[in-house]
Amino acid sequence: MTNQRSVSCGLDFSTTPDLASCLVNAHSSRYEFISTPLVHPQFKREFISGSAKNRPGPFTRTDLILCSSDWSNLIIGKLSPYIDVDSNIPEVRKNSEETLKQELSLASHLGLQGITFKLTRGRNKNVNLSRIIYEKLATPYCYQMWVQVPMANPAKQSYSYRNVETSSIENPWEWWNSFRALCDYDKKLGVALIVSHDLPDMEEIDRWLGEQVKCLVLPTTLFITNKKGYPVLSKAHQTVIRKFYASDRQFLLTGANRYQNIGYYYHYLDYLWKSCQVSSPLEQFARGFEDFLQCPLQPLMDNLESQTYEIFEKDNVKYAQYEEAIHLAILHLSAKPNYKYKEIVIMVVGAGRGPIVRAALSAANLANKEVRCYAVEKNPNAVITLQALAKDTWNDKVTVVSSDMRQWEAPEKADILVSELLGSFGDNELSPECLDGVQKFLSDDGVSIPSSYTSYINPIQCSKVFNEVKSWKDKDKNPLSHLETSYVVHLQSKYDIAKPQPLFTFVHPNKDDVIDNSRFETKTFEVKQDSILHGFSGYFHAVLYDKVTLSIEPSTHSPNMFSWFPIFFPIREPVQLKEGDQIVVHFWRRCTPKNVWYEWCISKPSALPIHNINGRSFTIGL
Structure with missing residues (x-):
């Protein structure tokens, strides 16, 4: 396994009395970042009334204990868990609003790249929280927000133990869906999905694949001990991890360490992550392009660049299929009496830099049949390559035509007409219009390759x-x-x-x-x-x-x-x-x-x- 990406994993702390030491310890075990409360969990503030309202001194540690680059690259801040801005009790709600605004402001001051907090209420019960978070997201240079949501509703698990009907209990996806809708689907809002012990149906898990899941939160209690005494995940949980591999999510380990070294968890997750890294041609080609938007090519309007040709010419599967199709077409035509001694004419329309031409010549050799080939291409720069190949490699078996196929007047009829104008939607590179325009060059019993295509x-x-x-x-x-x-x-x-x-x-x-x-x-x-x-x-x-x-x-x-x-x-x-x-x-x-x-x-x-x-x-x- 060479050139494999290591897992990106963070370590969650319930409290960090010495933040610098916690970072050193996490880094020594290869964790990339830590998640820590912005304010000590016991330091509850009161802004409206109460004994803590006039408490003297700062409400949290100084920013000088870390340099700014460490704050911004190594720390995910956790909001105080007692914040309840949707409480029915006015004093609790108002106090929570001030606390939340104070901590959000602190996160901005520290330059954190992300903060995280838990959703614990059901659908449409986080309206005020949504308003405050959305207000913050609307400001320039806001950090990422990881909303922690359980994969399975904890209430459903506790109810099922009592043999109580659970169908009416909400799925946590509904909590998230309601919350992010109120925040107008802001792209800086992502999910930190808490993986549960009892996994939901696979269809429910698949639905999370369509969300902006930034991180999988893995409680240490999920891990079981293997025969060698090291932490591993069950096969069911391994399947879940593999499902989320393709989109390169991060992990956050949370809970008490139950082994000699906290690094044991990381080493296992890294091993599991690397085992997901398949080396198929499709995955190798697509790496780095996951969920990346590209405008469809318009080869009729724009001349493709050399690099674009080079990329597509690496797809051996496609050209092997074209070669097989042309080979079968040659055999089919050769079986007809009028083709027994006739040279078969193949026209490749939209020849590019010649990969289909090469496939046609190879198919002819395999069928032991003489062919005459036309390579028609409108891109004058690609024509240069075709002319060089015709002279140096193809031994005058190929006639290069520099023309738009729709404007060309062919000197003879084609027995096989081949094109490579398929787009991602089949017809979006205008294959129908182009092939309809040149089918007048095809003999009455000639073959078109492709013969049909359907969009889905x-x-x-x-x-x-x-x-x-x-x-x-x-x-x-x-x-x-x-x-x-x-x-x-x-x-x-x-x-x-x-x-x-x-x-x-x-x-x-x-x-x-x-x-x-x-x-x-x-x-x-x-x-x-x-x-x-x-x-x-x-x-x-x-x-x-x-x-x-x-x-x-x-x-x-x-x-x-x-x-x-x-x-x-x-x-x-x-x-x-x-x-x-x-x-x-x-x-x-x-x-x-x-x-x-x-x-x-x-x-x-x-x-x-x-x-x-x-x-x-x-x-x-x-």
Whole structure:
């Protein structure tokens, strides 16, 4: 295991009489940060009335005990647990408000990167707390706030021991959902998820994957002792850790040390973390791009750069599938009497720097069949590479054509027409328009590769990605423009509310009397559990030829292929969903002679305006 990332883990202290010593001890056991109360737990202040109102002296330690860089990089401040700003008792509420404001101000003064506090009340019972926290989040340069939420409601566990009906007890996700909604889904607000002894259903755990879980809080009581006397987690808890691995969360160890050395916990978590670090081509390629928004490529409008070509050419799986499809097509055609002695003509339209051409020549050699190949490419810079390859490597078997495929006049008919214009949504790089424009060059019994492709959508909960989209703003654009734009994104922090369903299908060659690539579809999804809708993820499944396919749709994803990440269609405002709700979504593919664009909206469980109407925020240029 080389070049593996170590786990990022912090150590929680209930109190720190000597803060500097605690940091030294934590660092010596390889913990990266500590979580400590901002004020001594027993130092309760009274601002309204009471014996402590006029207590002399400072209310906490001086900031001089640490340098500013240590405060900002090594400390997560904990708010006092007795603060109750939603109390029904006016004096308690007012006193708590002043205490909370004092501690929030102290955290700003110290330059902390984060503070943490626990949610202990149910849904809609933290309204005043939400107001004060949201007020602080709205100020410039505010720190991150880690809201500690239990994975399973402690009340449910205690009630179940007494054989009492527990179905009416709220799920803690509801606490968090209500709280962050009141704070307008601020991106500086994240979850510190307290892993419970008795784990909830896996579907409930999966729902947390769609949240901004900054940290997993692991009580030391979760650990059991193995045969060698060291702390380990049960297989069920290991599964939970692995689920959260992909999004690179941190850990916070809390509770009494039950072993000789507190570092034993860290060494085990580091071992477990590194064991999650798979080395598949997809994971290697996607590392660093998790939940990172990218604008989809527009190869018809923009000439791709050399680096972009180089990245995609590393995907051996994709080109192996293309080679297999071309090979089968050559064998199929060669079996026909009129092709027995005929040289097969292959046209690669949108040839780039030639990987599909290489696949075609290799397929011809494998089939022991003579072929004549045309490589058609509009990017003049890529054409330079194609011409060099044609001269030095391909031995005049390839004719390079520097032209937009739609404007080229082919000197002969093609037996096999091959393209690589698939986008993350199948048709979003305008493969239908391009292939319809060149199918006149295809012989009557010729083969198009790909022969068909279908887009898929499914509703998802993805707070992190949604907040990234929401935070983007351009002065010269409609304020809603980024929420009406599709993005390519390697989705990790997401929860699939329902399974993907097919949307638009395109078949080549297109035999329709009147070719129309505009589309409209309505899809209905059943909601499995309470959740929140942030948008729709999109995929494609393509049939290259016969049974040879390429797919990024999760259930049929081509193993180890990494050329395409999913596409994401956000919605303007998150929609609260209840178990049993129906999501009814409407998707349009709109076309003009100059542009293609998508429009989308939902009509159930609540209606939202049509997004990207008339392509006002995003179009794909022809």
